[in-house]
Amino acid sequence: MATLLDNSNGWHSGELAVHKLLKVPTSSRQNPTNHGFPPAYGYRVTVSPLVAVGTLDDEGRPWTTIWGGERGFARPVAEGILGVQGLVDKTHDPVIQALLGEAVDGEVYQPENIKLMSALSVDLETRDRVKMAGKMVVGSVASKSDSNTVAEAQLAMHVQESLGNCPKYLNIKDIRAHIPSPLLISSSLPLPTGALALIEQADMFFISSSNGQTMDTNHRGGPAGFVRVVSNTPDSVTLVYPEYSGNRLYQTLGNLHNNPLAGIAIPDYTTSDILYLTGSTQLLVGPDAAALLPHTNLAVKITVHAARFVHDGLPIRGTPGELSPYNPPVRRLATELPPSSAAATDETTSSPTATLTLTNREILTPTIARLTFLLKNREPQPRSWHPGQHITLTFASELDQGYSHMREDDPQSLNDDYVRTFTISNPPPPPSVEENDTGKGKEDEVKVQLTVRLHGPATKLLFSQRFGATFAPLEIGVLGIGGAEAFRIPVPTSSSAGSAPVGATSAEDSDSRTKAVFVAGGIGITPLLAQAPGLLSSAAGSEEEDKGLEVLWSLRGEDLPLAVDSFERIEGLGGVTRVFVTGDKNNVDEDVVEKLKELGAKVERRRLTREDVLEARDIVRGTKYFACASPALLRSVVDWLGEEQVVFESFEY
The missing domain is CATH 2.30.110.10 (Electron Transport, Fmn-binding Protein; Chain A)
Structure with missing residues (x-):
């Protein structure tokens, strides 16, 4: 007192x-x-x-x-x-x-x-x-x-x-x-x-x-x-x-x-x-x-x-x-947080260094959308990213209402700093070679895509915000781009595959590289979306049926259109993916299931199990697991794998 x-x-x-x-x-x-x-x-x-x-x-x-x-x-x-x-x-x-x-x-x-x-x-x-x-x-x-x-x-x-x-x-x-x-x-x-x-x-x-x-x-x-x-x-x-x-x-x-x-x-x-x-x-x-x-x-x-x-x-x-x-x-x-999922990274600051301007929104499922932004830097040096990295944004200027002792209509907002982190869904642009009058590289307009689930005030704003010529643009401050290099899947660089995409981690030989198994839950697929084009294209010239990548994706029935969209946009991704459909059977559109199969995916009408995860191992080449899922599924996967090599991200950031 x-x-x-x-x-x-x-x-x-x-x-x-x-x-x-x-x-x-x-x-x-x-x-x-x-x-x-x-x-x-x-x-x-x-x-x-x-x-x-x-x-x-x-x-x-x-x-x-x-x-x-x-x-x-x-x-x-x-x-x-x-x-x-x-x-x-x-x-x-x-x-x-x-x-x-x-x-x-x-x-x-x-x-x-x-x-x-x-x-x-x-x-x-x-x-x-x-x-x-x-x-x-x-x-x-x-x-x-x-x-x-x-x-x-x-x-x-x-x-x-x-x-x-x-x-x-x-x-x-x-x-x-x-x-x-x-x-x-x-x-x-x-x-x-x-x-x-x-x-x-x-x-x-x-x-x-x-x-x-x-x-x-x-x-x-x-x-x-x-x-x-x-x-x-x-x-x-x-x-x-x-x-x-x-x-x-x-x-x-x-x-x-x-x-x-x-x-x-x-x-x-x-x-x-x-x-x-x-x-x-x-x-x-x-x-x-x-x-x-x-x-x-x-x-x-x-x-x-x-x-x-x-x-x-x-x-x-x-x-x-x-x-x-x-x-x-x-x-x-x-x-206690995985290095790749901590909100604060070496590249994160306390004040915005760039802005994202919302330019397009595609509703993929009742609760999932793909959002397209233009990235504008506030620093002289352009900001880019590696496939699979995340971006940390501040929504405080749009959502923070200032101090209030009690707020019965929205209690949890009192302790919200309105800082959110999302995985970037698209690969980075290639480096620009065009020069301006000073001889320095000219930065093109950079598009950033985020695949997000509706959950909380920040995503509610992104889902509901109007945009276009007649509306004021929504600008969100960028605090940083980060994510551990360990969560990036190595890309083969064999003679048949050509060079690895910009920003990718290379493996010396596609025929001998360790097999990568990506375990995803829901929108936990997002770190793979930016990496998959480079991974699959680099292996396209290989005569092997096995591309060195297998995806195990647990997805609710109502969210299956996200898988269809992903497989249509990324050639070959469906062919290396097993989709495990969970949730209410009444929410499963059979036409969507058939479409997934047409795109090469194997569809399982059950939960992902320990046996599924372990069956994906390649005993000869070795296996490295990458997992991104809800905390509950992530804990299960880590327990199932025991001494196996596993790198993971969670939704807790």
Whole structure:
């Protein structure tokens, strides 16, 4: 919470520094934190079955815990006084030890020195929460006769500041009281496997911090797995999480700016397991955040100094309910993404270096279109690409509506940077040899084609935008063109085949080259569309029936016209492709299926299987697999292939 000592509007120096860092105006804003503990907040705490509590240990380290039970276990007991009574883990709970560790079992304890406290009550059924800050007044802890670790604690907290918070990023849960049986699994670093699994599935945690005069306990939530493990070794345990769009008070971040220490509690409501962490933090802004978590403008990196992982340590359990509509997709570490699918590449900048102007749109299926653009560079040096590479675009100028705290009509837009990456579907143009008056090469108009599926605001804009002489042109900024060279299929350069196309990776001998197998799911075929003309034409002069390329393409029935279009445009592609038709049989046009067969494709009315993928191997020449598909299919393909050579891209960028 905030202390009111720094200026007339109630912001402390750390909050003001973060406002300045993030360019948030504060000159006329009044800090909404309340003095004391208004009755309305007291009622909201009373109906909450969960309270997260923070304090400092004897070393000044923050810790956070979670207490709970039947509604009413925490409630006002006098003016400005919050009373809490419930079961606790007296042996492993670091907050109990810091607050009541000196108490004699069963006797009332009143601390001689001030013990700062903070608390956050949460009703996960209604997504209501109330923050409180103050100090401990009195407490007691009485051991249960049938347990060495479980005790009943009573504690009174003088609430000096309080604040009601918005419900964003809280996933609904039905919380109920539970009698715990705590068992310490680990109290050392690195984190054990069970703790890592808890972090991976966690959709919320609680964090406590201090600015030196007061404390703050707050909640962070999102999709399961939004907290990422950067490192977990005996020498370094580091986590990171993205800071989503919020109320822009930055009370937690303001504390961390002044004092980077933080205490974390990560619960598992299904098992009642809890992970306690304490450590130091680092605020990452702009490029520093995006370098670690692509598509993130603000993140917090946590270096863990101490940890306790306790099985069945919580006095509550919960059943999952509705997810928050504000949850963005999980933002994975840059190191977790395939090099070719990371949005940030060596060729990507933070501001547009070129523009794409939409000139044509061909609707291929109800949800897939081929879009044609003209590429215009803003740099003296022309920008081109290699077959199979992707282009990163910014739609912010068209779609970003600026800051908004809540947006009920489009919740996920609050955390959208409107940066999108698409694979370029057409080969690059040949280098121009025409010269202008200065003797430099004259750049022709460059066409860029993207084959995209309708999904989200950016593609909705591309599908609906009008174009032509009577309409203003749609110009989209280009941030960069990239993609790993490893995802480009080598092109043979035998004497019969001629030279490899411009930008292609060459193989020395088409008769001995490794066989390439491309596994695609849906529009995952797009990296091959730009490469296939060069691959197939280079092998056209070969007398071999096998061209060294086989394509396994899983496609929904309603999307089969995309395959027809691809095979008609790229001679020979149908002849090396097996199409696996999935989805509702009623969406399959039999005339389209017959057309695919006429174009040389083999059509299978079933899902792609492990046997299909392994049958494509060439034992004599060797096989290299290339896969581009949805995350689910991609995981299956990688598992099926085991030790086989495989290079892959996903749709997660």
